[in-house]
Amino acid sequence: MTTVQKIQDIEDEMSRTQKNKATEKHLGGLKARLAKLRADLLKEAAQGSGGGGEGFDVKKSGAASVGFVGFPSVGKSTLLTKLTGVESEVAAYEFTTLTTVPGFIKYRGAKIQMLDLPGIIEGAKEGKGRGKQVIAVARSCDLIFILLDVNKPLRHKQILEKELEGFGIRLNQKPPDIVIKKKEKGGVSITNTVPLTKIDNDEIKAVLQEYRLNSCDVAFRCDASVDDLLDAIEAQNRRYIPAIYVLNKIDSISTEELELLYRIPNAVPISAGREWNLDELLGIMWDKMNLVRVYTKPKGKMPDFSDPVILKGDKCTVRDFCSKIHHSLIDEFKTAQVYGNSVKHQPQYVGLSHVLRDEDVITILKK
Numbered sequence: 001m002t003t004v005q006k007i008q009d010i011e012d013e014m015s016r017t018q019k020n021k022a023t024e025k026h027l028g029g030l031k032a033r034l035a036k037l038r039a040d041l042l043k044e045a046a047q048g049s050g051g052g053g054e055g056f057d058v059k060k061s062g063a064a065s066v067g068f069v070g071f072p073s074v075g076k077s078t079l080l081t082k083l084t085g086v087e088s089e090v091a092a093y094e095f096t097t098l099t100t101v102p103g104f105i106k107y108r109g110a111k112i113q114m115l116d117l118p119g120i121i122e123g124a125k126e127g128k129g130r131g132k133q134v135i136a137v138a139r140s141c142d143l144i145f146i147l148l149d150v151n152k153p154l155r156h157k158q159i160l161e162k163e164l165e166g167f168g169i170r171l172n173q174k175p176p177d178i179v180i181k182k183k184e185k186g187g188v189s190i191t192n193t194v195p196l197t198k199i200d201n202d203e204i205k206a207v208l209q210e211y212r213l214n215s216c217d218v219a220f221r222c223d224a225s226v227d228d229l230l231d232a233i234e235a236q237n238r239r240y241i242p243a244i245y246v247l248n249k250i251d252s253i254s255t256e257e258l259e260l261l262y263r264i265p266n267a268v269p270i271s272a273g274r275e276w277n278l279d280e281l282l283g284i285m286w287d288k289m290n291l292v293r294v295y296t297k298p299k300g301k302m303p304d305f306s307d308p309v310i311l312k313g314d315k316c317t318v319r320d321f322c323s324k325i326h327h328s329l330i331d332e333f334k335t336a337q338v339y340g341n342s343v344k345h346q347p348q349y350v351g352l353s354h355v356l357r358d359e360d361v362i363t364i365l366k367k
């Protein structure tokens with residue numbers, strides 16, 4: 001039996017099983033088996049047994065990358081062409097784009113890579129169409145634009161989310177605050193700092209058993225569900241990526257309909273074809289990417305405001321800055337003089353562990 005068939009079997013069994021006190025534990029075990037099979041599927045895709053990755057691997061460059069994911073003909077290539085000037089073929093028929101088409105924009109001093117991708121369809125994560133390869137590229141991006149055609153049912157949004165979830169991608173989410181410590185012996189010990197309303201001890205044990213985690217400490221610091229626990233166990237296979245729902249073709253709907261769209265969280269209505277609202281889209285893209293621009297100031301000279309060093313919001317210490325310039329800089333480092341939002345005094349002398357903020361100005365002083 002293939003992995004996909006095994007997944008199908010478990011999903012069928014789960015949908016046949018009614019959720020109640022007596023079946024909770026069984027369902028927990030099934031969910032764990034499903035998560036393990038999905039991890040296998042990921043491994044298979046990474047090893048290329050999904051077949052034909054050609055034209056999909058694009059060299060990453062620039063400060064950050066945005067992947068365009070959506071059903072066929074929602075306007076992904078139109079958007080890439082309008083934003084970056086790169087001609088990605090646009091046509092009314094489905095599956096016009098067959099490979100990854102990269103483009104760039106320079107936004108607020110940062111070079112951002114944009115990746116136009118082929119359309120995906122339901123069942124992509126199980127290998128339908130080029131879905132696996134497309135989602136594999138999306139997994140490697142810093143931000144995902146989920147493109148939707150406003151003339152199509154909103155149900156498409158959920159289908160796409162499910163496809164990406166099945167591939168270990170978590171959109172606009174934080175990792176669950178659960179700490180699992182494996183031990184040599186001593187059995188399972190479960191602690192929680194908040195009341196657990198969505199999961200009980202039997203379910204937790206069923207999941208741990210499925211993963212053969214027979215001796216471990218599990219500390220819950222959030223009101224976690226079974227899915228959260230599985231995400232914590234499968235942490236290496238999970239990617240937490242911010243996403244924007246880009247609702248395209250608003251030129252074809254009424255203003256009343258448009259107003260409803262504004263209620264969808266993390267959504268930006270646009271018309272790629274008419275270039276409507278692209279500025280708002282880029283502004284929200286910038287906020288979601290959480291980039292930190294750092295201007296370098298050579299000793300005794302004016303800062304260079306034209307070419308900032310771009311750091312990611314979760315990796316923006318002085319050490320991160322130095323290793324971006326050259327790794328030898330960390331060995332030669334004596335102190336850093338910083339102006340800007342991250343310091344109280346202007347300037348202030350700081351060490352390698354100091355966290356920088358957007359638009360700081362830095363001078364590195366060597367030993």
Ligand SMILES: Nc1nc2c(ncn2[C@@H]2O[C@H](COP(=O)(O)OP(=O)(O)OP(=O)(O)O)[C@@H](O)[C@H]2O)c(=O)[nH]1
Nearest residue numbers: 072073074075076077078091095096097119272273
């Ligand atoms: N009305 C309207 N049509 C648009 C808009 N943007 C794109 N289209 C049209 O939608 C069709 C599909 O556009 P593409 O850019 O090829 O869509 P795609 O998502 O790249 O399609 P695939 O590569 O096949 O997955 C074309 O006929 C476009 O002209 C828009 O803002 N409004």
Ligand SMILES: [K+]
Nearest residue numbers: 073091093096
């Ligand atoms: K198309």
Ligand SMILES: [Mg+2]
Nearest residue numbers: 076077096097
């Ligand atoms: Mg296209």
